[in-house]
Amino acid sequence: MSSSPTLPPIPQGYSLGGVYCGIKRSADKLDLSLIVSDRPATAAGVYTTNLVFAAPVKWDRALTPGTNLRGVVVNSGNANACTGSRGDADCRRMAELAGETCGADAEQLLVLSTGIIGEFLPLAKIEAGIADVAGKLGRGADSLESAARGMLTTDTRHKVSGRTIQVDGRSVQITGMAKGAAMIGPNMATMLGVILTDAAIAPAEAQRLLSGCVDETFNCISVDGHMSTNDTVLLVANGAAGGDPLTGEVLETFRVALADVCGELAKAIPADGEGATHLIQVEVRGARSRVEARKLAKSVSESLLVKTAICGADPNWGRIVSAAGYADVAFDPALVNLWVNGMHLYENGAPLPFDDAAASQNIRDHRDTHILLTFGEGDANLSFWTTDLTAEYVRLNADYHT
């Protein structure tokens, strides 16, 4: 969906844009985005659990969930991480500058940063960039695209997703953007997401819905298993569509649409994974709980041997089953079954005879690989998305240099 020429509409009450301000070396990329709501909005956030977290994570955590937010300012090319108290002050200054463009206080702006860590923000460039983008905010598809591009680092394409739902006869729009493709060089790329809606939602509900949706989507993807210092997903809800804060069935309809948007954005990240030639869905069924299903799916998804096997179009059931075996989840191996791209390779704890050449060709012919592992422990199901591991990934991350 990210490469679709038709972008979703921008929710009511928001204007946005992205510019190049010189943080990145290459002027054909954008590196600063601004999103402004014309009225105070509810905002919720979900953040990295890394103990080494960046200044903007600290800033946003203190402001969410909240009810008086006016926008989000994003820079790429510099993560403002491991920058100490000067990093905190720089982050506040960035919020202050963005707030000045719309008559808001610093504490009404959320901040996202991604890029190199351990270097101070180039504040003069950011100040000029904010002034520049403030004069270019708009509500067209090009504004949405430039805002989405301003948050990218090593991504090869921008990632946007949207849903429109009907609430009491009114249209409510949910539109999100995300970035992430792994990490590279001395930079620390990151997973960032911003989801905007014109629905009215109480802050506690916004936080609950976002946490739940992130758990099922952004927390079910992996490119290299390395958790960033800056990972952040924000939900901003300004109520511009009118009506009272959503409750009951309508809130549930909203939740489903939000989960769809989060799911599309999350999948777009491994789909754009560095050097990847396959997007791999690891689907676990029949686990005792979702927590155990996630552990099993994650263990398979992060196995270098599974990832290199898919790169080599090898339907290597042994690597897959044994990666589940060390996930620290109790299960009966005699009840395990495995399908790869619909081919049944492993039945009740033992391999089945299969046509190696056909299974291999099947993996080679499809960018999407589906690994389905079923257990006999319960009825919890979960899917995890990851990439294959290629020599190109290693080259990108070893050869790229300080």
Place this chain on the structure above:
Amino acid sequence: MSSSPTLPPIPQGYSLGGVYCGIKRSADKLDLSLIVSDRPATAAGVYTTNLVFAAPVKWDRALTPGTNLRGVVVNSGNANACTGSRGDADCRRMAELAGETCGADAEQLLVLSTGIIGEFLPLAKIEAGIADVAGKLGRGADSLESAARGMLTTDTRHKVSGRTIQVDGRSVQITGMAKGAAMIGPNMATMLGVILTDAAIAPAEAQRLLSGCVDETFNCISVDGHMSTNDTVLLVANGAAGGDPLTGEVLETFRVALADVCGELAKAIPADGEGATHLIQVEVRGARSRVEARKLAKSVSESLLVKTAICGADPNWGRIVSAAGYADVAFDPALVNLWVNGMHLYENGAPLPFDDAAASQNIRDHRDTHILLTFGEGDANLSFWTTDLTAEYVRLNADYHT
């Protein structure tokens, strides 16, 4: 030490050897080893915790710790894993055949297998191989080398280590061999270790010492983080050096020597890691406990981004510190310091200025890389050994095929 031309002596009372019997395709490799003790021996074992474990793991677990063992039979090229009840019967038959060569019962022989999984053992070849090796058992350096070679899979060299200690005026010998270099293709390579001694040790003490030593050595290495179905380390103690079972200070002297042998064998595995160009020691100091120190060291050791950085000779402190940050261990980031090959790169939570080119050249010039991370949480220290991640590793594991 593994490539040293001088091998350690074989402990008294053991004879051993290795042959080629046709399990592997290439006749210039060996694939069957036999170790026989001329008298009943105490044996202890430490095994994979993978829920998907091979038939020989099940067999050996039932026999250790024990006091009536007569030997170890090892095959490479076939792991006898995921082979169900026929696999169990084949494993018993292999023990039976090996026992017949020395007048012992099946239950007096331990069995190790490594290689391809999901295929049945070629029993006719193994039977011929056992008959062949039984006629070639010896006590010379060539016998030790051939036994050590018979357990290898993708290893590029055999791995042997030994120590001699004095106990009450008698010489006691500890000599071990190991295999492991990662996993490859449809095969599942594995970490195996066999440590022989002519000391007399009570079975409970043997198990306690081995478990402790493995915890500090074989459990502190990682090539790709993929735990095998067959991982096994055995200690066999036949008492041929004479004297009563070791106790007290003498037992402690033995433990230190055993830990040295285990440590040398364990380090030899990542040193021979597939495609590796660097052996990386991740040393953690100042953790709250050894369990937490291990989690921190393991998280850094298994980060693809750390491993690719070292491959690219990049002293990437950000990747190292952030990998510690997601180890699920609480620590104060402001008390973290980092040195790479003795260069202080990160001080009390913030990067230090350093000479990039010199640091990079330093990594490039040395096959051994030393990452020292210090925390301010306690006094627990631990070292973990791993390899860098190279494009060659990916090629080996993606291109090699069923």
